Amino acid sequence: MTADANLLTGFRLRNAEQHLGAYGIHVHREGHEPVEHRFRADDRVNIYSGSKTFTALAIGIARGEGLLELDDAVAGYFGGVPTAAGNESITVRDLLQMSSGNPFNWFELPDDSPTDVAATWLATEPVRAPGELFEYSNASTYMLGRIIHAVSGQDLCEYLVPRLFDPLHIATPQWFRCPLGFPQAAKGLHLTTSELARLGRLLLQGGEWAGTALVPADYVDAMHTDVVDTSHHGDDPEATAGYGYQVWKSTVDGVWRVDGRYGQFSIVFPAQRAVVTITAHNEKVPLDLLRAVWDEVLPRLG
Incomplete structure:
Protein backbone atom coordinates (compact mmCIF):
# COMPACT_ATOMS: atom_id res chain seq x y z
CA MET A 1 0.00 0.00 0.00
CA ARG A 44 -20.78 1.24 10.14
CA VAL A 45 -22.91 4.06 8.76
CA ASN A 46 -26.27 4.26 7.06
CA ILE A 47 -25.62 3.78 3.35
CA TYR A 48 -29.11 5.12 2.58
CA SER A 49 -30.03 4.30 -1.02
CA GLY A 50 -26.93 2.18 -1.41
CA SER A 51 -29.24 -0.35 0.26
CA LYS A 52 -31.26 -0.48 -2.96
CA THR A 53 -28.54 -2.31 -4.84
CA PHE A 54 -28.49 -5.12 -2.27
CA THR A 55 -32.24 -5.45 -2.79
CA ALA A 56 -31.75 -5.59 -6.55
CA LEU A 57 -29.20 -8.37 -6.10
CA ALA A 58 -31.70 -10.32 -4.02
CA ILE A 59 -34.08 -10.17 -6.99
CA GLY A 60 -31.33 -11.44 -9.29
CA ILE A 61 -30.51 -14.30 -6.95
CA ALA A 62 -34.19 -15.23 -6.61
CA ARG A 63 -34.56 -15.20 -10.39
CA GLY A 64 -31.56 -17.51 -10.63
CA GLU A 65 -33.22 -19.85 -8.15
CA GLY A 66 -36.37 -19.96 -10.30
CA LEU A 67 -38.49 -18.10 -7.74
CA LEU A 68 -39.51 -15.23 -10.00
CA GLU A 69 -39.11 -13.58 -13.40
CA LEU A 70 -38.56 -9.90 -14.10
CA ASP A 71 -41.68 -9.66 -16.22
CA ASP A 72 -43.93 -11.13 -13.52
CA ALA A 73 -46.80 -8.92 -12.36
CA VAL A 74 -46.10 -7.43 -8.95
CA ALA A 75 -49.72 -7.73 -7.82
CA GLY A 76 -49.56 -11.49 -8.36
CA TYR A 77 -47.36 -11.82 -5.27
CA PHE A 78 -49.94 -10.12 -3.05
CA GLY A 79 -53.10 -12.13 -3.60
CA GLY A 80 -56.08 -10.90 -1.62
CA VAL A 81 -54.69 -7.40 -1.08
CA PRO A 82 -56.96 -4.74 -2.66
CA THR A 83 -55.28 -3.47 -5.82
CA ALA A 84 -56.15 -0.29 -7.72
CA ALA A 85 -56.89 -0.61 -11.43
CA GLY A 86 -53.70 -0.33 -13.48
CA ASN A 87 -51.37 -1.75 -10.87
CA GLU A 88 -51.94 -5.27 -12.15
CA SER A 89 -49.78 -4.53 -15.21
CA ILE A 90 -46.73 -3.31 -13.23
CA THR A 91 -43.86 -5.80 -13.37
CA VAL A 92 -40.84 -6.58 -11.25
CA ARG A 93 -38.68 -4.95 -13.92
CA ASP A 94 -40.72 -1.74 -13.64
CA LEU A 95 -39.92 -1.64 -9.92
CA LEU A 96 -36.22 -2.27 -10.54
CA GLN A 97 -36.11 0.61 -13.02
CA MET A 98 -38.39 2.86 -10.93
CA SER A 99 -40.78 3.35 -13.80
CA SER A 100 -43.94 1.79 -12.35
CA GLY A 101 -46.20 4.81 -12.82
CA ASN A 102 -47.40 4.41 -9.22
CA PRO A 103 -47.06 7.79 -7.44
CA PHE A 104 -46.77 6.43 -3.88
CA ASN A 105 -43.07 6.96 -3.19
CA TRP A 106 -42.74 6.46 0.59
CA PHE A 107 -40.21 9.18 1.33
CA GLU A 108 -41.79 10.00 4.68
CA LEU A 109 -39.99 9.32 7.94
CA PRO A 110 -40.92 5.93 9.41
CA ASP A 111 -43.04 7.48 12.18
CA ASP A 112 -45.24 9.08 9.53
CA SER A 113 -45.46 6.03 7.29
CA PRO A 114 -48.51 3.83 6.78
CA THR A 115 -48.51 0.60 8.75
CA ASP A 116 -48.43 -1.52 5.59
CA VAL A 117 -46.46 0.21 2.85
CA ALA A 118 -47.18 -2.60 0.36
CA ALA A 119 -50.94 -2.40 0.87
CA THR A 120 -50.85 1.38 0.47
CA TRP A 121 -48.81 1.08 -2.73
CA LEU A 122 -51.18 -1.51 -4.19
CA ALA A 123 -54.23 0.62 -3.35
CA THR A 124 -52.76 3.76 -4.95
CA GLU A 125 -53.93 4.38 -8.52
CA PRO A 126 -51.11 4.76 -11.05
CA VAL A 127 -50.80 8.09 -12.83
CA ARG A 128 -49.14 6.78 -15.99
CA ALA A 129 -48.44 3.53 -17.80
CA PRO A 130 -45.65 1.28 -16.52
CA GLY A 131 -42.33 1.95 -18.22
CA GLU A 132 -43.34 5.40 -19.42
CA LEU A 133 -41.30 7.56 -17.06
CA PHE A 134 -38.57 7.16 -14.44
CA GLU A 135 -39.60 8.47 -11.02
CA TYR A 136 -37.30 7.88 -8.07
CA SER A 137 -39.22 5.88 -5.48
CA ASN A 138 -38.34 4.23 -2.19
CA ALA A 139 -41.64 2.37 -2.38
CA SER A 140 -40.57 0.60 -5.58
CA THR A 141 -37.56 -0.87 -3.81
CA TYR A 142 -39.56 -1.70 -0.69
CA MET A 143 -41.99 -3.67 -2.87
CA LEU A 144 -39.05 -5.66 -4.26
CA GLY A 145 -38.10 -6.58 -0.70
CA ARG A 146 -41.64 -7.71 0.02
CA ILE A 147 -41.61 -9.82 -3.14
CA ILE A 148 -38.52 -11.62 -1.81
CA HIS A 149 -40.50 -12.46 1.32
CA ALA A 150 -43.46 -13.64 -0.75
CA VAL A 151 -41.41 -16.05 -2.87
CA SER A 152 -38.98 -17.29 -0.22
CA GLY A 153 -40.79 -17.08 3.12
CA GLN A 154 -37.83 -15.10 4.50
CA ASP A 155 -37.52 -11.38 4.89
CA LEU A 156 -35.02 -9.63 2.65
CA CYS A 157 -32.16 -9.58 5.17
CA GLU A 158 -32.69 -13.21 6.22
CA TYR A 159 -32.73 -14.23 2.56
CA LEU A 160 -29.46 -12.43 1.80
CA VAL A 161 -27.46 -13.60 4.83
CA PRO A 162 -26.41 -17.03 3.51
CA ARG A 163 -26.52 -16.00 -0.16
CA LEU A 164 -24.63 -12.70 -0.06
CA PHE A 165 -23.73 -11.26 3.34
CA ASP A 166 -21.96 -14.36 4.68
CA PRO A 167 -19.88 -14.94 1.52
CA LEU A 168 -18.87 -11.26 1.55
CA HIS A 169 -17.94 -11.53 5.25
CA ILE A 170 -20.51 -8.93 6.28
CA ALA A 171 -21.46 -10.21 9.72
CA THR A 172 -24.79 -9.49 11.43
CA PRO A 173 -25.92 -6.76 9.01
CA GLN A 174 -28.16 -4.15 10.59
CA TRP A 175 -31.07 -2.90 8.47
CA PHE A 176 -33.76 -0.44 9.56
CA ARG A 177 -37.24 -1.93 9.39
CA CYS A 178 -40.71 -0.77 8.44
CA PRO A 179 -43.65 -0.69 10.89
CA LEU A 180 -44.46 -4.34 10.06
CA GLY A 181 -40.89 -5.44 10.76
CA PHE A 182 -39.66 -5.94 7.21
CA PRO A 183 -36.31 -4.42 6.15
CA GLN A 184 -36.89 -1.03 4.56
CA ALA A 185 -35.07 -2.34 1.45
CA ALA A 186 -34.66 1.12 -0.11
CA LYS A 187 -32.60 2.53 2.74
CA GLY A 188 -31.36 1.86 6.24
CA LEU A 189 -28.63 -0.76 5.74
CA HIS A 190 -25.53 0.05 7.81
CA LEU A 191 -22.05 -0.86 6.53
CA THR A 192 -18.44 0.20 6.82
Missing part, protein backbone atom coordinates in the same frame (compact mmCIF):
# COMPACT_ATOMS: atom_id res chain seq x y z
CA THR A 2 2.96 2.32 0.59
CA ALA A 3 3.88 2.30 -3.11
CA ASP A 4 0.39 3.53 -3.92
CA ALA A 5 0.33 6.25 -1.25
CA ASN A 6 -0.01 9.05 -3.82
CA LEU A 7 -3.08 7.46 -5.42
CA LEU A 8 -5.39 9.31 -3.05
CA THR A 9 -3.38 12.49 -2.43
CA GLY A 10 -5.40 14.60 -4.84
CA PHE A 11 -8.71 13.33 -3.46
CA ARG A 12 -7.60 14.02 0.10
CA LEU A 13 -6.69 17.61 -0.79
CA ARG A 14 -9.93 18.11 -2.72
CA ASN A 15 -11.92 16.77 0.22
CA ALA A 16 -10.26 19.29 2.55
CA GLU A 17 -10.47 22.26 0.18
CA GLN A 18 -14.11 21.75 -0.84
CA HIS A 19 -15.34 20.35 2.49
CA LEU A 20 -16.71 17.26 0.74
CA GLY A 21 -17.38 15.43 4.00
CA ALA A 22 -15.78 12.09 3.15
CA TYR A 23 -15.56 9.53 5.96
CA GLY A 24 -13.36 7.19 3.97
CA ILE A 25 -12.32 6.17 0.47
CA HIS A 26 -11.37 2.65 -0.62
CA VAL A 27 -9.84 1.70 -3.98
CA HIS A 28 -9.86 -1.85 -5.31
CA ARG A 29 -7.83 -2.63 -8.43
CA GLU A 30 -7.44 -6.12 -9.79
CA GLY A 31 -3.86 -7.30 -9.30
CA HIS A 32 -3.11 -4.70 -6.61
CA GLU A 33 -3.49 -4.46 -2.88
CA PRO A 34 -6.41 -2.24 -1.83
CA VAL A 35 -5.69 1.38 -1.03
CA GLU A 36 -7.75 3.16 1.60
CA HIS A 37 -7.71 6.46 3.44
CA ARG A 38 -9.75 7.19 6.53
CA PHE A 39 -10.96 10.64 7.50
CA ARG A 40 -12.62 9.08 10.57
CA ALA A 41 -12.99 5.59 12.01
CA ASP A 42 -14.41 2.92 9.70
CA ASP A 43 -17.60 2.54 11.69
CA THR A 193 -16.65 1.67 3.81
CA SER A 194 -14.74 -1.57 3.31
CA GLU A 195 -17.93 -3.64 3.51
CA LEU A 196 -19.63 -1.45 0.89
CA ALA A 197 -16.49 -1.84 -1.23
CA ARG A 198 -17.09 -5.60 -1.34
CA LEU A 199 -20.41 -4.95 -3.03
CA GLY A 200 -18.68 -2.90 -5.73
CA ARG A 201 -16.07 -5.60 -6.20
CA LEU A 202 -18.81 -8.24 -6.57
CA LEU A 203 -20.43 -6.11 -9.28
CA LEU A 204 -17.10 -5.62 -11.07
CA GLN A 205 -16.61 -9.40 -11.02
CA GLY A 206 -19.99 -10.05 -12.60
CA GLY A 207 -21.54 -11.50 -9.45
CA GLU A 208 -18.65 -13.85 -8.67
CA TRP A 209 -16.84 -13.98 -5.33
CA ALA A 210 -13.92 -16.28 -4.43
CA GLY A 211 -14.69 -18.50 -7.41
CA THR A 212 -18.40 -18.84 -6.65
CA ALA A 213 -21.20 -17.22 -8.65
CA LEU A 214 -23.32 -15.49 -6.00
CA VAL A 215 -25.46 -13.61 -8.53
CA PRO A 216 -26.05 -14.71 -12.14
CA ALA A 217 -23.64 -12.87 -14.43
CA ASP A 218 -26.31 -12.08 -17.03
CA TYR A 219 -28.35 -10.34 -14.38
CA VAL A 220 -25.41 -8.23 -13.15
CA ASP A 221 -24.75 -7.23 -16.75
CA ALA A 222 -28.40 -6.24 -17.22
CA MET A 223 -28.29 -4.14 -14.05
CA HIS A 224 -26.27 -1.47 -15.88
CA THR A 225 -27.23 -2.10 -19.51
CA ASP A 226 -31.05 -2.36 -19.28
CA VAL A 227 -31.27 1.36 -18.55
CA VAL A 228 -34.10 3.88 -18.53
CA ASP A 229 -33.87 7.55 -19.39
CA THR A 230 -33.41 9.99 -16.49
CA SER A 231 -32.75 13.16 -18.50
CA HIS A 232 -35.69 14.83 -16.76
CA HIS A 233 -34.39 14.00 -13.27
CA GLY A 234 -32.85 17.27 -12.06
CA ASP A 235 -30.03 19.38 -13.43
CA ASP A 236 -26.90 17.50 -12.34
CA PRO A 237 -25.40 15.47 -15.20
CA GLU A 238 -24.68 12.61 -12.80
CA ALA A 239 -28.41 12.31 -12.12
CA THR A 240 -29.44 12.42 -15.78
CA ALA A 241 -27.16 9.75 -17.28
CA GLY A 242 -29.60 6.86 -16.85
CA TYR A 243 -30.82 4.30 -14.31
CA GLY A 244 -30.65 0.52 -14.38
CA TYR A 245 -31.65 -2.02 -11.76
CA GLN A 246 -31.19 0.12 -8.64
CA VAL A 247 -27.87 1.50 -9.90
CA TRP A 248 -26.97 4.70 -11.72
CA LYS A 249 -25.06 5.26 -14.92
CA SER A 250 -22.34 7.89 -14.65
CA THR A 251 -21.08 10.59 -16.99
CA VAL A 252 -17.77 8.74 -17.47
CA ASP A 253 -18.22 6.28 -20.31
CA GLY A 254 -18.97 2.75 -19.12
CA VAL A 255 -18.89 3.64 -15.42
CA TRP A 256 -21.83 2.85 -13.14
CA ARG A 257 -22.44 3.11 -9.43
CA VAL A 258 -24.17 2.26 -6.21
CA ASP A 259 -25.43 5.61 -4.90
CA GLY A 260 -26.75 6.63 -1.49
CA ARG A 261 -27.79 9.90 0.10
CA TYR A 262 -25.10 12.26 1.39
CA GLY A 263 -22.35 10.59 -0.64
CA GLN A 264 -22.39 6.82 -0.20
CA PHE A 265 -20.88 5.48 -3.43
CA SER A 266 -19.36 2.31 -4.81
CA ILE A 267 -18.28 3.12 -8.35
CA VAL A 268 -17.50 0.40 -10.89
CA PHE A 269 -14.82 1.11 -13.52
CA PRO A 270 -14.93 -1.86 -15.92
CA ALA A 271 -12.21 -0.57 -18.27
CA GLN A 272 -9.77 -0.04 -15.41
CA ARG A 273 -10.93 -3.18 -13.55
CA ALA A 274 -11.33 -1.06 -10.47
CA VAL A 275 -13.85 0.02 -7.85
CA VAL A 276 -13.77 3.26 -5.85
CA THR A 277 -15.95 3.31 -2.73
CA ILE A 278 -16.76 6.30 -0.55
CA THR A 279 -18.79 6.86 2.58
CA ALA A 280 -19.46 10.46 3.53
CA HIS A 281 -21.85 13.02 4.89
CA ASN A 282 -22.27 15.82 2.39
CA GLU A 283 -25.60 17.65 2.63
CA LYS A 284 -24.78 20.27 -0.02
CA VAL A 285 -23.68 18.65 -3.29
CA PRO A 286 -22.76 15.02 -2.62
CA LEU A 287 -22.28 14.38 -6.33
CA ASP A 288 -19.19 16.63 -6.10
CA LEU A 289 -17.54 13.60 -4.52
CA LEU A 290 -17.94 11.83 -7.85
CA ARG A 291 -16.33 14.72 -9.68
CA ALA A 292 -13.43 14.57 -7.25
CA VAL A 293 -13.00 10.90 -8.17
CA TRP A 294 -13.13 11.66 -11.91
CA ASP A 295 -10.50 14.39 -11.56
CA GLU A 296 -8.21 13.08 -8.84
CA VAL A 297 -8.45 9.28 -8.78
CA LEU A 298 -9.53 8.03 -12.22
CA PRO A 299 -6.39 9.36 -14.04
CA ARG A 300 -4.25 7.35 -11.60
CA LEU A 301 -6.09 4.04 -11.87
CA GLY A 302 -3.98 3.01 -14.87
Whole structure:
Protein backbone atom coordinates (compact mmCIF):
# COMPACT_ATOMS: atom_id res chain seq x y z
CA MET A 1 0.00 0.00 0.00
CA THR A 2 2.96 2.32 0.59
CA ALA A 3 3.88 2.30 -3.11
CA ASP A 4 0.39 3.53 -3.92
CA ALA A 5 0.33 6.25 -1.25
CA ASN A 6 -0.01 9.05 -3.82
CA LEU A 7 -3.08 7.46 -5.42
CA LEU A 8 -5.39 9.31 -3.05
CA THR A 9 -3.38 12.49 -2.43
CA GLY A 10 -5.40 14.60 -4.84
CA PHE A 11 -8.71 13.33 -3.46
CA ARG A 12 -7.60 14.02 0.10
CA LEU A 13 -6.69 17.61 -0.79
CA ARG A 14 -9.93 18.11 -2.72
CA ASN A 15 -11.92 16.77 0.22
CA ALA A 16 -10.26 19.29 2.55
CA GLU A 17 -10.47 22.26 0.18
CA GLN A 18 -14.11 21.75 -0.84
CA HIS A 19 -15.34 20.35 2.49
CA LEU A 20 -16.71 17.26 0.74
CA GLY A 21 -17.38 15.43 4.00
CA ALA A 22 -15.78 12.09 3.15
CA TYR A 23 -15.56 9.53 5.96
CA GLY A 24 -13.36 7.19 3.97
CA ILE A 25 -12.32 6.17 0.47
CA HIS A 26 -11.37 2.65 -0.62
CA VAL A 27 -9.84 1.70 -3.98
CA HIS A 28 -9.86 -1.85 -5.31
CA ARG A 29 -7.83 -2.63 -8.43
CA GLU A 30 -7.44 -6.12 -9.79
CA GLY A 31 -3.86 -7.30 -9.30
CA HIS A 32 -3.11 -4.70 -6.61
CA GLU A 33 -3.49 -4.46 -2.88
CA PRO A 34 -6.41 -2.24 -1.83
CA VAL A 35 -5.69 1.38 -1.03
CA GLU A 36 -7.75 3.16 1.60
CA HIS A 37 -7.71 6.46 3.44
CA ARG A 38 -9.75 7.19 6.53
CA PHE A 39 -10.96 10.64 7.50
CA ARG A 40 -12.62 9.08 10.57
CA ALA A 41 -12.99 5.59 12.01
CA ASP A 42 -14.41 2.92 9.70
CA ASP A 43 -17.60 2.54 11.69
CA ARG A 44 -20.78 1.24 10.14
CA VAL A 45 -22.91 4.06 8.76
CA ASN A 46 -26.27 4.26 7.06
CA ILE A 47 -25.62 3.78 3.35
CA TYR A 48 -29.11 5.12 2.58
CA SER A 49 -30.03 4.30 -1.02
CA GLY A 50 -26.93 2.18 -1.41
CA SER A 51 -29.24 -0.35 0.26
CA LYS A 52 -31.26 -0.48 -2.96
CA THR A 53 -28.54 -2.31 -4.84
CA PHE A 54 -28.49 -5.12 -2.27
CA THR A 55 -32.24 -5.45 -2.79
CA ALA A 56 -31.75 -5.59 -6.55
CA LEU A 57 -29.20 -8.37 -6.10
CA ALA A 58 -31.70 -10.32 -4.02
CA ILE A 59 -34.08 -10.17 -6.99
CA GLY A 60 -31.33 -11.44 -9.29
CA ILE A 61 -30.51 -14.30 -6.95
CA ALA A 62 -34.19 -15.23 -6.61
CA ARG A 63 -34.56 -15.20 -10.39
CA GLY A 64 -31.56 -17.51 -10.63
CA GLU A 65 -33.22 -19.85 -8.15
CA GLY A 66 -36.37 -19.96 -10.30
CA LEU A 67 -38.49 -18.10 -7.74
CA LEU A 68 -39.51 -15.23 -10.00
CA GLU A 69 -39.11 -13.58 -13.40
CA LEU A 70 -38.56 -9.90 -14.10
CA ASP A 71 -41.68 -9.66 -16.22
CA ASP A 72 -43.93 -11.13 -13.52
CA ALA A 73 -46.80 -8.92 -12.36
CA VAL A 74 -46.10 -7.43 -8.95
CA ALA A 75 -49.72 -7.73 -7.82
CA GLY A 76 -49.56 -11.49 -8.36
CA TYR A 77 -47.36 -11.82 -5.27
CA PHE A 78 -49.94 -10.12 -3.05
CA GLY A 79 -53.10 -12.13 -3.60
CA GLY A 80 -56.08 -10.90 -1.62
CA VAL A 81 -54.69 -7.40 -1.08
CA PRO A 82 -56.96 -4.74 -2.66
CA THR A 83 -55.28 -3.47 -5.82
CA ALA A 84 -56.15 -0.29 -7.72
CA ALA A 85 -56.89 -0.61 -11.43
CA GLY A 86 -53.70 -0.33 -13.48
CA ASN A 87 -51.37 -1.75 -10.87
CA GLU A 88 -51.94 -5.27 -12.15
CA SER A 89 -49.78 -4.53 -15.21
CA ILE A 90 -46.73 -3.31 -13.23
CA THR A 91 -43.86 -5.80 -13.37
CA VAL A 92 -40.84 -6.58 -11.25
CA ARG A 93 -38.68 -4.95 -13.92
CA ASP A 94 -40.72 -1.74 -13.64
CA LEU A 95 -39.92 -1.64 -9.92
CA LEU A 96 -36.22 -2.27 -10.54
CA GLN A 97 -36.11 0.61 -13.02
CA MET A 98 -38.39 2.86 -10.93
CA SER A 99 -40.78 3.35 -13.80
CA SER A 100 -43.94 1.79 -12.35
CA GLY A 101 -46.20 4.81 -12.82
CA ASN A 102 -47.40 4.41 -9.22
CA PRO A 103 -47.06 7.79 -7.44
CA PHE A 104 -46.77 6.43 -3.88
CA ASN A 105 -43.07 6.96 -3.19
CA TRP A 106 -42.74 6.46 0.59
CA PHE A 107 -40.21 9.18 1.33
CA GLU A 108 -41.79 10.00 4.68
CA LEU A 109 -39.99 9.32 7.94
CA PRO A 110 -40.92 5.93 9.41
CA ASP A 111 -43.04 7.48 12.18
CA ASP A 112 -45.24 9.08 9.53
CA SER A 113 -45.46 6.03 7.29
CA PRO A 114 -48.51 3.83 6.78
CA THR A 115 -48.51 0.60 8.75
CA ASP A 116 -48.43 -1.52 5.59
CA VAL A 117 -46.46 0.21 2.85
CA ALA A 118 -47.18 -2.60 0.36
CA ALA A 119 -50.94 -2.40 0.87
CA THR A 120 -50.85 1.38 0.47
CA TRP A 121 -48.81 1.08 -2.73
CA LEU A 122 -51.18 -1.51 -4.19
CA ALA A 123 -54.23 0.62 -3.35
CA THR A 124 -52.76 3.76 -4.95
CA GLU A 125 -53.93 4.38 -8.52
CA PRO A 126 -51.11 4.76 -11.05
CA VAL A 127 -50.80 8.09 -12.83
CA ARG A 128 -49.14 6.78 -15.99
CA ALA A 129 -48.44 3.53 -17.80
CA PRO A 130 -45.65 1.28 -16.52
CA GLY A 131 -42.33 1.95 -18.22
CA GLU A 132 -43.34 5.40 -19.42
CA LEU A 133 -41.30 7.56 -17.06
CA PHE A 134 -38.57 7.16 -14.44
CA GLU A 135 -39.60 8.47 -11.02
CA TYR A 136 -37.30 7.88 -8.07
CA SER A 137 -39.22 5.88 -5.48
CA ASN A 138 -38.34 4.23 -2.19
CA ALA A 139 -41.64 2.37 -2.38
CA SER A 140 -40.57 0.60 -5.58
CA THR A 141 -37.56 -0.87 -3.81
CA TYR A 142 -39.56 -1.70 -0.69
CA MET A 143 -41.99 -3.67 -2.87
CA LEU A 144 -39.05 -5.66 -4.26
CA GLY A 145 -38.10 -6.58 -0.70
CA ARG A 146 -41.64 -7.71 0.02
CA ILE A 147 -41.61 -9.82 -3.14
CA ILE A 148 -38.52 -11.62 -1.81
CA HIS A 149 -40.50 -12.46 1.32
CA ALA A 150 -43.46 -13.64 -0.75
CA VAL A 151 -41.41 -16.05 -2.87
CA SER A 152 -38.98 -17.29 -0.22
CA GLY A 153 -40.79 -17.08 3.12
CA GLN A 154 -37.83 -15.10 4.50
CA ASP A 155 -37.52 -11.38 4.89
CA LEU A 156 -35.02 -9.63 2.65
CA CYS A 157 -32.16 -9.58 5.17
CA GLU A 158 -32.69 -13.21 6.22
CA TYR A 159 -32.73 -14.23 2.56
CA LEU A 160 -29.46 -12.43 1.80
CA VAL A 161 -27.46 -13.60 4.83
CA PRO A 162 -26.41 -17.03 3.51
CA ARG A 163 -26.52 -16.00 -0.16
CA LEU A 164 -24.63 -12.70 -0.06
CA PHE A 165 -23.73 -11.26 3.34
CA ASP A 166 -21.96 -14.36 4.68
CA PRO A 167 -19.88 -14.94 1.52
CA LEU A 168 -18.87 -11.26 1.55
CA HIS A 169 -17.94 -11.53 5.25
CA ILE A 170 -20.51 -8.93 6.28
CA ALA A 171 -21.46 -10.21 9.72
CA THR A 172 -24.79 -9.49 11.43
CA PRO A 173 -25.92 -6.76 9.01
CA GLN A 174 -28.16 -4.15 10.59
CA TRP A 175 -31.07 -2.90 8.47
CA PHE A 176 -33.76 -0.44 9.56
CA ARG A 177 -37.24 -1.93 9.39
CA CYS A 178 -40.71 -0.77 8.44
CA PRO A 179 -43.65 -0.69 10.89
CA LEU A 180 -44.46 -4.34 10.06
CA GLY A 181 -40.89 -5.44 10.76
CA PHE A 182 -39.66 -5.94 7.21
CA PRO A 183 -36.31 -4.42 6.15
CA GLN A 184 -36.89 -1.03 4.56
CA ALA A 185 -35.07 -2.34 1.45
CA ALA A 186 -34.66 1.12 -0.11
CA LYS A 187 -32.60 2.53 2.74
CA GLY A 188 -31.36 1.86 6.24
CA LEU A 189 -28.63 -0.76 5.74
CA HIS A 190 -25.53 0.05 7.81
CA LEU A 191 -22.05 -0.86 6.53
CA THR A 192 -18.44 0.20 6.82
CA THR A 193 -16.65 1.67 3.81
CA SER A 194 -14.74 -1.57 3.31
CA GLU A 195 -17.93 -3.64 3.51
CA LEU A 196 -19.63 -1.45 0.89
CA ALA A 197 -16.49 -1.84 -1.23
CA ARG A 198 -17.09 -5.60 -1.34
CA LEU A 199 -20.41 -4.95 -3.03
CA GLY A 200 -18.68 -2.90 -5.73
CA ARG A 201 -16.07 -5.60 -6.20
CA LEU A 202 -18.81 -8.24 -6.57
CA LEU A 203 -20.43 -6.11 -9.28
CA LEU A 204 -17.10 -5.62 -11.07
CA GLN A 205 -16.61 -9.40 -11.02
CA GLY A 206 -19.99 -10.05 -12.60
CA GLY A 207 -21.54 -11.50 -9.45
CA GLU A 208 -18.65 -13.85 -8.67
CA TRP A 209 -16.84 -13.98 -5.33
CA ALA A 210 -13.92 -16.28 -4.43
CA GLY A 211 -14.69 -18.50 -7.41
CA THR A 212 -18.40 -18.84 -6.65
CA ALA A 213 -21.20 -17.22 -8.65
CA LEU A 214 -23.32 -15.49 -6.00
CA VAL A 215 -25.46 -13.61 -8.53
CA PRO A 216 -26.05 -14.71 -12.14
CA ALA A 217 -23.64 -12.87 -14.43
CA ASP A 218 -26.31 -12.08 -17.03
CA TYR A 219 -28.35 -10.34 -14.38
CA VAL A 220 -25.41 -8.23 -13.15
CA ASP A 221 -24.75 -7.23 -16.75
CA ALA A 222 -28.40 -6.24 -17.22
CA MET A 223 -28.29 -4.14 -14.05
CA HIS A 224 -26.27 -1.47 -15.88
CA THR A 225 -27.23 -2.10 -19.51
CA ASP A 226 -31.05 -2.36 -19.28
CA VAL A 227 -31.27 1.36 -18.55
CA VAL A 228 -34.10 3.88 -18.53
CA ASP A 229 -33.87 7.55 -19.39
CA THR A 230 -33.41 9.99 -16.49
CA SER A 231 -32.75 13.16 -18.50
CA HIS A 232 -35.69 14.83 -16.76
CA HIS A 233 -34.39 14.00 -13.27
CA GLY A 234 -32.85 17.27 -12.06
CA ASP A 235 -30.03 19.38 -13.43
CA ASP A 236 -26.90 17.50 -12.34
CA PRO A 237 -25.40 15.47 -15.20
CA GLU A 238 -24.68 12.61 -12.80
CA ALA A 239 -28.41 12.31 -12.12
CA THR A 240 -29.44 12.42 -15.78
CA ALA A 241 -27.16 9.75 -17.28
CA GLY A 242 -29.60 6.86 -16.85
CA TYR A 243 -30.82 4.30 -14.31
CA GLY A 244 -30.65 0.52 -14.38
CA TYR A 245 -31.65 -2.02 -11.76
CA GLN A 246 -31.19 0.12 -8.64
CA VAL A 247 -27.87 1.50 -9.90
CA TRP A 248 -26.97 4.70 -11.72
CA LYS A 249 -25.06 5.26 -14.92
CA SER A 250 -22.34 7.89 -14.65
CA THR A 251 -21.08 10.59 -16.99
CA VAL A 252 -17.77 8.74 -17.47
CA ASP A 253 -18.22 6.28 -20.31
CA GLY A 254 -18.97 2.75 -19.12
CA VAL A 255 -18.89 3.64 -15.42
CA TRP A 256 -21.83 2.85 -13.14
CA ARG A 257 -22.44 3.11 -9.43
CA VAL A 258 -24.17 2.26 -6.21
CA ASP A 259 -25.43 5.61 -4.90
CA GLY A 260 -26.75 6.63 -1.49
CA ARG A 261 -27.79 9.90 0.10
CA TYR A 262 -25.10 12.26 1.39
CA GLY A 263 -22.35 10.59 -0.64
CA GLN A 264 -22.39 6.82 -0.20
CA PHE A 265 -20.88 5.48 -3.43
CA SER A 266 -19.36 2.31 -4.81
CA ILE A 267 -18.28 3.12 -8.35
CA VAL A 268 -17.50 0.40 -10.89
CA PHE A 269 -14.82 1.11 -13.52
CA PRO A 270 -14.93 -1.86 -15.92
CA ALA A 271 -12.21 -0.57 -18.27
CA GLN A 272 -9.77 -0.04 -15.41
CA ARG A 273 -10.93 -3.18 -13.55
CA ALA A 274 -11.33 -1.06 -10.47
CA VAL A 275 -13.85 0.02 -7.85
CA VAL A 276 -13.77 3.26 -5.85
CA THR A 277 -15.95 3.31 -2.73
CA ILE A 278 -16.76 6.30 -0.55
CA THR A 279 -18.79 6.86 2.58
CA ALA A 280 -19.46 10.46 3.53
CA HIS A 281 -21.85 13.02 4.89
CA ASN A 282 -22.27 15.82 2.39
CA GLU A 283 -25.60 17.65 2.63
CA LYS A 284 -24.78 20.27 -0.02
CA VAL A 285 -23.68 18.65 -3.29
CA PRO A 286 -22.76 15.02 -2.62
CA LEU A 287 -22.28 14.38 -6.33
CA ASP A 288 -19.19 16.63 -6.10
CA LEU A 289 -17.54 13.60 -4.52
CA LEU A 290 -17.94 11.83 -7.85
CA ARG A 291 -16.33 14.72 -9.68
CA ALA A 292 -13.43 14.57 -7.25
CA VAL A 293 -13.00 10.90 -8.17
CA TRP A 294 -13.13 11.66 -11.91
CA ASP A 295 -10.50 14.39 -11.56
CA GLU A 296 -8.21 13.08 -8.84
CA VAL A 297 -8.45 9.28 -8.78
CA LEU A 298 -9.53 8.03 -12.22
CA PRO A 299 -6.39 9.36 -14.04
CA ARG A 300 -4.25 7.35 -11.60
CA LEU A 301 -6.09 4.04 -11.87
CA GLY A 302 -3.98 3.01 -14.87
